[in-house]
Structures are given as C-alpha cells and as structure tokens.
Amino acid sequence: MSGLKNTLRNPSKFRLSYLIVLFFCNISFIQIPAYVCLAFMFFWGVYIVYYKIKYQHIFDGFRFGIWLLAFMGINFITMLVNLSEGLVYNVIMLFHLSICFFIFYGIHSEKDINPKAELYKVCKFIIYSTTVFGALGFAFMMFGVKFEWYWIKFIIFENRFTGVYINPNILGFISVVSIVCCHIISKRDFLVQAKRGRISRIWLAVCLSVDMFSLLLCDSNASIVLFVSYVVFILVFYAFSMSAKIKKRQAALKVVALVLATAYVIGAALMVRSISQKTVSHLINPKSANSQAAIGIQEISGSEAITFTHQNTHIDSGRMKLIKESFKLFQLSPVFGISNGNIIEYSQKYLNGTLSLSYHNNDIHNGYLTILVSTGVIGFVLFAIFGIKLFKHIVVNLFRRQNAGSQDILPCLFAFCCGYLVYSLFEKALLYDISFMVMWFWYMIGMTSVYLNKYEPIMGALYTGRTYRLPRHMV
Secondary structure, three states: OHHHHHHHOOHHHHHHHHHHHHHHOOEOOOHHHHHHHHHHHHHHHHHHHHHHHHHOOHHHHOOOHHHHHHHHHHHHHHHHHOOOOOHHHHHHHHHHHHHHHHHHHHHHHOOOOOHHHHHHHHHHHHHHHHHHHHHHHHHHHHOOOEEEEOOEEEEEEOOEEEEOEOOHHHHHHHHHHHHHHHHHHOOHHHHHHHOOOOOOHHHHHHHHHHHHHHHHHHOOHHHHHHHHHHHHHHHHHHHHOOHHHOOHHHHHHHHHHHHHHHHHHHHHHHHHHHHHHHHHHHHHHHHHOOOOOOOOOEOOOOOOOOOOOOOOOOOOOOHHHHHHHHHHHHHHOOOOOOOHHHHHHHHHHHOOOOOOHHHHOOOOOOHHHHHHHHHHHHHHHHHHHHHHHHHHHHHHHHHHHOOOOOOOOHHHHHHHHHHHHHHOOOOOOOOOOOOHHHHHHHHHHHHHHHHHHHHOOOOOEEEEOOOEEEEHHHO
C-alpha cells in the first residue's frame, strides 16, 4: 500500500506518464483510449498539486512563483465575474494551470529527483516513438493507403501528409520536438549528468531523417517557424556566448552575420520543402492509380493528385479574422478579461460568431492574445512579468557561464523555449490547452529553470512589514 502511495505522490512518474498519454492522444485510433486514460491522470495531477502544496512546502524553492500565483488568482476572479455555461471548463483550466505551474515548471523545486535522468527517459521515448510512427506513415503513403472516418483522416489530410497522427500541424510540431530531443541526447555532459548511455547513432540518424521528411511534407508553416527559430537561437548562442569578451565592433558584425544566416536558413528551409514535396508527389501519384483497396481502406485513385501543399491559399490561414475578433472580445472586458471558457460563447453571443467550438476550442490560435482576452490587462501583465524575469535570469547565466563548445543542454532548452514563444504567435500553444504541445513547453521551461538552482542558489528572504516574510526567490 505504501508503494502505491509513493507512486501516486511521485511527480516525476506523473510527468513521464502524462507526457506519454498526451503524446498518444495525437495518434489515430489510439487517441480515444488515450483520452479516457488522460481523464484519470488529470485527477492524479490535481492530487499531486495538493500534496506538494500541503506537505512538501513547494514554495520554499518556487522561483518567481508570486507572479504565477497572482496570475492564477486573476483567473479565479475572472471566472467568478463571468459566470456562464463555461464555468466547468474554467474550473478545469484552473486545475490545468496548477499542473503546468506546480508540477511541470515546479520541477526545479524538487530536491529528491535527478531531472536530467527523467528528461533522458522522455527524450528516449519520443525518439523511438516518432521513428516508428513516422516510418509507418511513410510506408502507408508509399502503398497508397488512405482512410477517413469522422475526424480521423489517415495519411493525407486536406492534401497534406499527416501520417498516423490526427493532424498535420501536430505531426509537424512533434517532428520538431523529436529533432530537439536528438540534439539534447547527443550532448556528452547531459549523458554524464543523467548517468545514462548513448542511443545508437544509426537510430538517431534514422530518427532525424524521418522527422525532417515529416516536417517538410506536412506543410505546417507554424512548425517550420518553430524549427527555423530553434536553429536561429542556437546560432545566437554560438555567436554571443561568453559575451563579456566581445567588443562592440565584433558584436555589430555578429548581428549582421546572424541576419544573413537567418535569411539563409529560412530560404533553405522553404526551398528544400518545395523540392521534397514535388519529388514525393511525383513518386506516389503515378502509383496511386494501380493501388488496390484493402478492407475498410479507400483508394487514392480517382482523387486529385497529392501535392502536400495547403488547400487554403491565404498566407494567414484565416488567422487575421481571429485576430480582429480577439480585439473585439478584449474590448468587452479589457481589465479582467472574459475568462477562457467564455471565448466561444461571447463570440457567438455578442460579436460576429467567427469562433466556433468545433475548431477553435476556446482559443484564438495566438497564445498571447488568448491570455489577453481571457484575463485582461492585469492577467497579461502578471504573466509577462513572470516570463521576463525568468528569461532575464536564464539569458544572463547562459551567455556569461557557457561557451560555444559547451556540451550541456541549456542552449538547447533556451533555443526551444524562445522558438516556442515565436511559435505561439500562430498556434493555440501557450497555456489554455490540455495538449502535448502545451505540457511539453512547460516541461522545457521547468528543465530550463533547473539550471538557475545550479547558477543562482536560493537567496534568503525578503521582509515585508514587521512579521510577514516573503521568500525572495518567489519575487
């Protein structure tokens, strides 16, 4: 019985299990049982949050936590001010925020685990899983397999490669995550700290190849932005590491070089994507006419040729309409917001009805606007203060204490988090979504903050008034 209690109170096992279940929520056919399992795991996460707050004194090492607590408080107040049909959803989101903040970001406050060993297990799972599922997707595509059933559109989704995943944008994001995991797990210092061995280089090469082709064929512009941003921020680290030794003239030249390198990376990514799509399209379309349908499987023959490009020719993919609607929603309650669970309802009730529950799911496909509309100016400012403070401390330690030859993973974590912040401009990916992408972001933020314990030990307390004592690291 005590073993079960220890498992239920173990945040490390929860994080690993939660990420795996959320990953499987993106796989066709496995999605339904995964969501059933997720419902039970959600309650497990809420229990761990309760246990950590009451018995483990999480705030003793919870950096910048006062801003996150204040942000949750604003969410609670906004929920009470805007009582409506979205109340249940708002309550679920409040618990979801607690899991993001206290379990995933709060990993840096846990003293009895090896976070590097935990990250190694997660990366290993993602590398193996994406390789297998990616290879299956390519095999089905080459044999002309196609299947459509309600929301499941197998292999090809609206002329874009989706493999065995439920959506091409999800495929693109997970492919980038897998590429980052390959980069992380190749770092020698990380393997030493995790006390684990290398993964076969052949397996890593296969994984990278599968992920790159998946990213190119899914035609997800936001995922390309994430990948390019990751590469660019890695280049920024290499250019400005040990910045105290860089003179002004050198810094100016490095900035120019980075601008040129960024333009090259963007151009190369788009060109390679276009060539890959045309090449694979040429390979599979002639074969599709002779492909035979298996039981329950439709033929590709008779349909239009697959080109792996968006059917929606608008470069913004309809996001400008969402942005305009979001500003109108913001004007309904600019100070406290309208609460996240009311976004769809208020759009339908008070405005043009641009947002629909079946597609947008209480999100505006822009993480920042979603927070602004949900919690108003007050919530947005509190969340921004937390982000700026954490970003400042990470940047100072990264560029002062690590050089370009570093074999640690802090540059990888930093680059992914920065790239994700750019990615959040185009996807529902920052906070208000119980999904693999959101939890992965907070996991990366938590792992990044682990390094602050190494470089900036917890510092005493900040006294306010005569008797009340607020831990300085909370601020």
